[in-house]
Amino acid sequence: MSRRRSVRLHQIDEYCWEIPPSSGMRVPGRIFASERLIRDIKTDKSVEQVANVAYLPGIVGASLAMPDIHWGYGFPIGGVAATDPAKGGVISPGGVGYDINCGVRVLRTELRKEDIEGHVPRLMDALFDTVPAGIGSSNAIKPLSVVEMQKLLSAGAEYVVRDRGMGSEEDLKHTEENGCLADADPGHVSERAIERGRRQLGTLGSGNHFLEVGIADRIFDSRSAATLGVDKGTVCILIHCGSRGLGYQVCDDYLSVMNRAVIKYGIELPDRQLCCAPIESKEGAAYLRAMACAANYAWANRQVITHLARKCFMETFSIGPKDLGMRLIYDVCHNVAKFEEHTVDGQLRTLCVHRKGATRAFPAGDLRIATDLRAIGQPVLVPGDMGRASYVLIGAPGALKHTFGSTCHGAGRVMSRAQAKRESRGRDLFGEMAQRGVTVRAAGRRTVAEEMPYAYKNVADVVDVMAGAGVSDKVFRLKPVGVIKG
Amino acid sequence: MTTSGYREIDHTADVGFEIWADSIPGLFAEAVLALSEVCYERTAVLWAEERSMEVRGTDPEEQLVRWLQETYLQLESGLWLTAAATNVVVKGEMVKGILHGEPIDPARHTLHSEIKAITYHGLKIVREHGLWRTTVVVDV
Numbered sequence: 001m002s003r004r005r006s007v008r009l010h011q012i013d014e015y016c017w018e019i020p021p022s023s024g025m026r027v028p029g030r031i032f033a034s035e036r037l038i039r040d041i042k043t044d045k046s047v048e049q050v051a052n053v054a055y056l057p058g059i060v061g062a063s064l065a066m067p068d069i070h071w072g073y074g075f076p077i078g079g080v081a082a083t084d085p086a087k088g089g090v091i092s093p094g095g096v097g098y099d100i101n102c103g104v105r106v107l108r109t110e111l112r113k114e115d116i117e118g119h120v121p122r123l124m125d126a127l128f129d130t131v132p133a134g135i136g137s138s139n140a141i142k143p144l145s146v147v148e149m150q151k152l153l154s155a156g157a158e159y160v161v162r163d164r165g166m167g168s169e170e171d172l173k174h175t176e177e178n179g180c181l182a183d184a185d186p187g188h189v190s191e192r193a194i195e196r197g198r199r200q201l202g203t204l205g206s207g208n209h210f211l212e213v214g215i216a217d218r219i220f221d222s223r224s225a226a227t228l229g230v231d232k233g234t235v236c237i238l239i240h241c242g243s244r245g246l247g248y249q250v251c252d253d254y255l256s257v258m259n260r261a262v263i264k265y266g267i268e269l270p271d272r273q274l275c276c277a278p279i280e281s282k283e284g285a286a287y288l289r290a291m292a293c294a295a296n297y298a299w300a301n302r303q304v305i306t307h308l309a310r311k312c313f314m315e316t317f318s319i320g321p322k323d324l325g326m327r328l329i330y331d332v333c334h335n336v337a338k339f340e341e342h343t344v345d346g347q348l349r350t351l352c353v354h355r356k357g358a359t360r361a362f363p364a365g366d367l368r369i370a371t372d373l374r375a376i377g378q379p380v381l382v383p384g385d386m387g388r389a390s391y392v393l394i395g396a397p398g399a400l401k402h403t404f405g406s407t408c409h410g411a412g413r414v415m416s417r418a419q420a421k422r423e424s425r426g427r428d429l430f431g432e433m434a435q436r437g438v439t440v441r442a443a444g445r446r447t448v449a450e451e452m453p454y455a456y457k458n459v460a461d462v463v464d465v466m467a468g469a470g471v472s473d474k475v476f477r478l479k480p481v482g483v484i485k486g
Numbered sequence: 487m488t489t490s491g492y493r494e495i496d497h498t499a500d501v502g503f504e505i506w507a508d509s510i511p512g513l514f515a516e517a518v519l520a521l522s523e524v525c526y527e528r529t530a531v532l533w534a535e536e537r538s539m540e541v542r543g544t545d546p547e548e549q550l551v552r553w554l555q556e557t558y559l560q561l562e563s564g565l566w567l568t569a570a571a572t573n574v575v576v577k578g579e580m581v582k583g584i585l586h587g588e589p590i591d592p593a594r595h596t597l598h599s600e601i602k603a604i605t606y607h608g609l610k611i612v613r614e615h616g617l618w619r620t621t622v623v624v625d626v
Contacts, residue, residue: 073607
């Protein structure tokens with residue numbers, strides 16, 4: 001691996017650090033962080049990766065990073081880059097990631113904290129038995145035929161709700177893009193990708209993916225929380241996963257295409273993982289159509305898991321759907337590239353916004369938000385580590401001014417997986433989590449070791465930076481009581 | 487340092503390995519061992535069956551990525567664990583070899599983590615002090 005290159009960083013205001021453009025960088029880099037967070041950020045190669053992203057042709061404004069930034073591959077995790085198709089702007093699969101439309105959804109219920117006390121282990125057993133997790137997880141539902149897969153890739157969560165009866169129109173309304181990216185064309189998805197996806201619908205996978213049951217324990221904005229159907233003591237469910245093997249294969253397939261495209265179009269990049277093609281090129285257009293299919297698969301996947309979770313809750317507590325009241329608060333993607341209109345230097349431009357470990361965060365009044373949420377702003381779901389807390393935020397006006405309508409997506413790792421495993425040796429990890437009041441069910445001990453709370457930044461520090469910068473505001477906090485890990 | 491081997495390196499979000507061998511085919515065989523460490527307890531996997539594997543790539547880095555992707559798919563799609571790779575041959579754009587392993591037996595095998603992909607991040611195969619070396623970052 002290449003040696004670390006020195007990158008200058010200077011503070012421009014309380015919450016923002018800038019990397020001035022140097023040779024090859026077309027725009028500056030900007031990292032949103034506090035004094036405390038920037039010290040950790042400087043310890044890995046993520047700052048260098050912010051500078052590398054600034055090399056992309058057609059990048060607009062700045063190569064941005066949210067406060068949960070950490071070292072990824074190509075793009076940093078927590079990176080945002082907007083490119084202009086009209087000015088030779090590129091699309092980079094590395095700016096989306098392998099797990100296309102990895103994302104989070106949060107559901108609220110009519111259940112209160114006291115309703116589930118004493119039942120959490122039984123509930124987590126039921127969820128663990130029903131939602132496949134871990135390596136090679138598959139067959140949550142009957143495998144789809146190739147024809148069914150093609151319908152799903154075109155229609156996303158709509159296919160699961162309307163053709164398979166797994167969910168409601170209300171679920172679609174509260175999913176980013178209503179659960180379906182336009183321009184999806186299954187003709188640009190390889191047979192191997194479709195084959196990998198056929199058996200994996202409704203599964204979590206492993207790594208940092210999870211299904212979590214939590215209690216709203218702090219309300220910061222009672223008006224917005226009430227609009228979302230939450231008050232102190234409300235039981236909620238978080239689901240974090242993506243497009244599974246289908247999305248990974250789409251990314252792999254198009255990295256090969258893009259590796260040739262950079263030679264064809266004479267694009268010079270500091271890291272091969274940033275390979276890209278002009279949005280207006282044949283290669284760029286094909287990737288965008290395939291990426292939309294993978295994004296649609298991910299929304300369908302989270303919708304099927306939602307359906308399975310609803311069944312588990314109803315069976316465990318012997319209640320019907322009305323008493324359960326499990327309604328989708330919102331579903332956001334945090335690995336995606338989308339065309340959005342943004343005002344740059346007073347001009348409205350259509351840009352391709354890459355969010356690699358970053359979440360869309362449109363403010364109140366934005367016409368792109370569902371009508372029943374428009375008065376408060378778009379909900380943003382920020383999972384923390386499995387022992388501390390997660391946050392529900394809403395987009396604020398500063399997001400459109402500073403970050404192309406983007407905010408953070410999680411706590412962000414502070415410790416490598418190798419170091420986290422070393423720290424866990426000889427420890428009763430499940431017992432430690434139980435002492436914190438969290439019941440953990442996992443397919444493997446090693447994943448739990450890598451995902452222990454000490455491996456992550458404190459998510460409270462991350463969301464406070466975004467609030468301080470005027471990008472997103474806190475609505476409520478969720479304290480986990482049960483977690484399923486892959 | 488031995489003439490072939492691998493070691494895990496610190497990477498914040500994902501898993502990285504430094505791999506070395508005295509030949510390119512040896513490097514590809516070692517990379518299979520490194521990859522298996524991420525996914526399962528390799529020492530418990532028997533050499534009970536053989537599978538031939540062949541991939542193509544336009545340069546050594548693309549060949550290595552595709553070689554490891556194909557090895558991983560034996561597990562994800564075929565529920566088959568690889569213990570080792572032998573008879574690796576690299577000729578022009580082609581890489582071929584024999585995988586040794588067996589189907590997953592939940593009673594004997596401990597599975598760890600799924601992988602999403604073998605990345606190109608910082609990937610470069612180089613020759614240093616008589617050994618072939620590379621660093622592979624795996625997205626998990």
